[in-house]
Amino acid sequence: MSTQDKAIAGVSGKFLTFQVADEEYGIGINSVREIIGTLPITPVPGSPPEMMGVVNLRGKVIPVVSMRVRFGIPPGELHPQNVILVVDGRSGPIGLYADRVKEVANFTEADTEPPPSYGLAVDTTMVAAIGKSQGRIRILLDIQRVLGATEAMIAAKT
Secondary structure, X not given: OOHHHHHHOOOOEEEEEEEEOXXXXXXXXXXXXXXXXXXXXXXXXXXXXXXXXXXXXXXXXXXXXXXXXXXXXXXXXOOOOOEEEEEEEOOEEEEEEEOEEEEEEEEOHHHXXXXXXXXXXOOHHHEEEXXXXXXXXXXXXXXXXXXXXXXXXXXXXX
């Protein structure tokens, strides 16, 4: 078993799946604090390109990251299904702006495979596994790796 296969062997559990462009992604349900509809986003001058700005969520200012920009996908049309997934980052809650929430899906180890080393629309270092269920493929993300570079850029700018 390769080192990569060993790292993937433990990927299972419940994942919140969401859509960005034409792809479905998933993040561990325990990483998600809440799902909110879109709120007014205030841009922050000098912030990294993927940071859309900040929102006021019940008196707390939370940075919002565009998953499209983070994944190198062109911006899409705004629509009523857009959501902000509030997740736990290292320095506090962060909002992930996605096109829409799909479902909570359960993946067993048998439902997951290591990501291919090429061919994915997103940086494979952010991918924990490829999940297969209900005849669909979902890209299961390692949320800390997704947030890592973004949090570092946000911290450097503040």
